[in-house]
Amino acid sequence: MIAPPIPKDEIQRQAAVEKYKLLDTMPEENYDNITSIISSICEAPISLITLVDKDRNFLKSRQGVDLSESPRDISFCGHAIVSEEDIMIVPDAREDERFKDNPLVEGLKAIFYAGVPLVDVNGYKLGTLCVYDHKPRVLTGHQISALKAMAKQVMSLFEERFKTFELDRLGNILKERNDELKDFAGIVSHDLKAPLSNILMISDLLKEDSTSLSSQSIEYLGILKDSTKSMSRYIDGMLQFYRSEELVTENYDNVSYVDLIEDVISMTVMDDSVEVIYIPETDTTLVTNEIALQQILINLFTNAVKYSDKSKTAIDVVLINHSNEYELHIKDNGMGIAPDRIQSIFKLFYIATQEDKNGKPGTGIGLATVARLLEHMNGRIEVSSELGKWTEFKIFLPKKEV
Structure with missing residues (x-):
């Protein structure tokens, strides 16, 4: 048996795996539907959606086995993600030096394997959509095409999940910023309204005692009063805007x-x-x-x-x-x-x-x-x-x- 090699871009690939937040998640119908369909099309008793993690192969969806993960160093999918081919097919694992004496061959009778890498938009191979059989065999052209097409569908579900998380994250950020703006508007309103009221009051008092003021000074007081009222309207408007949803x-x-x-x-x-x-x-x-x-x-x-x-x-x-x-x-x-x-x-x-x-x-x-x-x-x-x-x-x- 030969353990699968580690990709040269493993750090980046691992980060790509983790960004979808799928590791250790429960089974989901959308993924289980895909493995069920591909198992039927390929006439294979076992079908899996896998994610190759640091030291394990996590099974996001599975048909025909009860395992939720297996060691990476014995995984077929570990070899598939370093392959240059768009599908890795092993007609008889007992005759392949990479899998001779592999516990999966002995214990699960994983004799036949076909896996299509799940490739993200940046080219990182996250895992596979794969099928196993208990006997040597080949796939038809139709079955190979279906396996490749379904692998793309799996990646579409991954991307949709990621976009949903991103939208939720951005939504939370926007909510936090909006809450901060509302709080700021309230603080500004409270802190500025009082001095503005004082300015208006003092302006009125000075205008009432206009005997000692020049006409130009009285004009300046009028401008000051108008500007203060304008600022007050502006503050009230801002407060109303940020509290509108309330x-x-x-x-x-x-x-x-x-x-x-x-x-x-x-x-x-x-x-x-x-x-x-x-x-x-x-x-x-x-x-x-x-x-x-x-x-x-x-x-x-x-x-x-x-x-x-x-x-x-x-x-x-x-x-x-x-x-x-x-x-x-x-x-x-x-x-x-x-x-x-x-x-x-x-x-x-x-x-x-x-x-x-x-x-x-x-x-x-x-x-x-x-x-x-x-x-x-x-x-x-x-x-x-x-x-x-x-x-x-x-x-x-x-x-x-x-």
């Missing part, structure tokens, strides 16, 4: 459409220059996340008011009740959005219009929050606009059952 829970509410719109109007419309038009005669009960949907509408209504350049702001709201989803339209007669900017308005920090009707800069957070909330709600949003005339948002929300 608004969406697994519990759904029965929400009166009329009450929802009226509540949003009361929070966003402050004077008679804004008119909200909707049809309240036939109320509809929406089954959805009430707080999240309310926040979405508050953002859209607020933008419609802030970015209106008309003496009379009109906001038209239409609800379409489909069989499987709600479709909600919010259309305003404001400044509109330039065609080259409309595809970017839901990106965080992207500002489609430099200033609102009061000359205040936007934060680029509100619409990003809307899109984020809808993503958590498995909904979507579309936008269309004509510059200088109107903008319309269409919200699509799947119906839920309570």
Whole structure:
């Protein structure tokens, strides 16, 4: 008997074996189906999916034997992974000097062997898909082709497993970073809001005692106050954005459409220059996340008011009740959005219009929050606009059952 040689790239090959996290795992149906099929096609009593580990041959799937592993130095597969051929066939192990007196030949009567190496994308041979028989024999061309094809299928399952682990790992990293950002947003909000409030208060006190201040100083105080308010809005927006997913829970509410719109109007419309038009005669009960949907509408209504350049702001709201989803339209007669900017308005920090009707800069957070909330709600949003005339948002929300 000759023990299988160690490949020159053994360190890298072993790392490739371990990256799939298959060693010492339990049997799985997907792999057992393959060994069952290939055993039938090749008319072989034993079929295996093996991984050649440091000092053993681990059997990920097996048909016809009860072993879960065997020593590497007596394994047929150890020879197969160093072979230059794409399939290693041993017609009669008793006549092959590599396997004479091999315990597998004596104990399991492993007389015939055919194994196809499992080769990863980097060319490392991890193990084999193989069949054994208790008598000398050959394989037909059809059986050889099937064995090679099934070996590729095994590697596809390995790669799919690896990609799943990678996606889970990246997902965990993203979650950790998002949690860190949420914590950071909360800390920043807490630590900055207090000094900003102090700045606003001191600015107001100084302006009240303006007798000793020059007109230029008073102007500077106004700029300081406006900048402080802008920073405060920015902080509030960031906190809202990173806490948006907390608004969406697994519990759904029965929400009166009329009450929802009226509540949003009361929070966003402050004077008679804004008119909200909707049809309240036939109320509809929406089954959805009430707080999240309310926040979405508050953002859209607020933008419609802030970015209106008309003496009379009109906001038209239409609800379409489909069989499987709600479709909600919010259309305003404001400044509109330039065609080259409309595809970017839901990106965080992207500002489609430099200033609102009061000359205040936007934060680029509100619409990003809307899109984020809808993503958590498995909904979507579309936008269309004509510059200088109107903008319309269409919200699509799947119906839920309570």
